[in-house]
Amino acid sequence: MSSSSGDLPPHLLHVLPTAESVELIGAFGGKLRHTLVTLDGTLPEGLQATSYIKPANNFPALEGLPLPGRMQKMARAMTAFDLVLTHGPGALDVAMAHTMFKDVMNLPALIHHEHDPDQKRSLKRTWYRRIALGKSAGIVVPGERLEEAALVDWQQPMGRVKRISPGIDTKAFAKKPKRDGFRLIKHPGEMWVGVWADSADQEGVSMLFRAFAEMETDWQLIVLGENIQTAALDAEIDRLELVDRVYFPGIPRDATKVIGLFDIFVKTAPCREFPVHLVEAMAAAVPVLAVRDGEADHLLAEANREWLFDANAESTLAANLRSLAQDKPLRSAIGEANRLRAVQELDRAKTIATFRRLYASAMKREF
Structure with a gap:
């Protein structure tokens, strides 16, 4: 474990860092030093090498059998740091090495981050996580599904599991966008229902089309997302005579220029990942209609929760x-209730402060 002096900031090892890691590194500035282990050996987009930020040199390969010799090499590579931050299933071998050799080598604290639920349940991976995370100082998850998995499936103690929602810039979304600032123009008198759809949720989008068809003709439906428009959905639009009321503008380069134009935001599928676009709608003071799945119940303002609906409840x-x-x-x-809740609970500044407290507590050193 690094014996940092008071002259040098604490040194963090990031294993498979995410875009959120890049934001945190930028937010912490020169108060920390960072070494990053990535699959290609380069720094993630948004970071440049400095004396305080650098890619890892000669870190043991992340892929391979968890044999004692390989685990020992990984553990030895952690000794120079004050805190180890691992991300996702690809970094679990590092966590396993930490558990195996933490006491013997006096390794620094390790905090593991999981971002997305597993696509398929795997008993082997579940058991591996249970063991690998056994001596971690914390397990960070963004939402309810992963929190439940950590507590129930991975059998981690409640005090170790930290639910930290990804923060957004609520001030940016609070500004009302220009009606012509997006690739579609919102004309006076028009009202917009918005949905940021998943290409895998064709049934949910089709259900929304049928529900939307009952609304007055001054309402338009804006379907954001990648590869959403299909022949089957086009046929449904034709059948419902919605050709001039449904639009597929793709993915906006800047979500702040469109989310606030919606008068109602709809989420047609249960949350598999953290629903960042639902939170963006909240920050833009938009009411939300979403599938009741636990995640939406937790995030939305109390005034909005009665507007949740069960999956496939088209009526x-x-x-x-x-x-x-x-x-x-x-x-x-x-x-407005959604906006206030987003500001109070889901703002980026609050998220950064929460991570700062967590990391400082694990290191037993403020920064």
């Missing part, structure tokens, strides 16, 4: 759309 979705469409003051009240 409820249609009724909720009609009710909100007919009541502008209600939409405004729910949207």
Whole structure:
């Protein structure tokens, strides 16, 4: 374990860092030193090499059998640092090496971060996580599904699991976008229902089309996302006679220029990953209609929670759309409640402060 002097900032080892890691590194500035282990050996986009930020040299390969010799090499590579931050399943061997040799080599604390639930449940990986994370100082998860997995499947103690939602710039989303600042122009008198769809959720999008078809003609449906438009959805649009009311503009380069133009935001599928676009809608003071899945219940303001609907409950979705469409003051009240909750609980500054406390506590050293 590094014996940092008071002259040098604490030294962190990042294994398979994410875009959020890059944001945190930038936010912490010169208060920490960073060495990053990536698959290609280069720094992630957004970072440049300095005396305080550098790629790892000669770190043991992340792939291979968890044999004692390989694990020992990994453990030895951690000794020069004050804190080890691992990310995702690809970094679990590093966590395993830490558990195996922490006491023998006096290794620094390790905090593991999981970002997305496993696509498929694997008993082998579940057991490996249980063992590998056995001596970690913390396990960071963004939402309810992963929190439940950490507590139940991986059998980690409650005090070790830290639920930290990814923060967003709530001030940026609070600014009302220009009506012509997006590739579509929102004309006076038009009202927009927005959805940021997943290409795998064709059934949910089709259900939304049918529910939307019952709304007045001054409402338009804006479907954001990549590779959403399919022949089957086009056929449904034709059948419902919505050709001039449904648009597929793709993925906006700047979400702040479009989310705030929505009068209602809809999420048609349960949350598999952390629903960042739902949070963006909250920050933009937009009321949300979403599938009741636990995650949305936790994130949304209390005033918005009664507008959640069960998966595949098309009639409820249609009724909720009609009710909100007919009541502008209600939409405004729910949207403002969402905005306040986003500012209080989901702002980027709050997230950065939470990570700062967590990392400082693990190192037993403030920065």
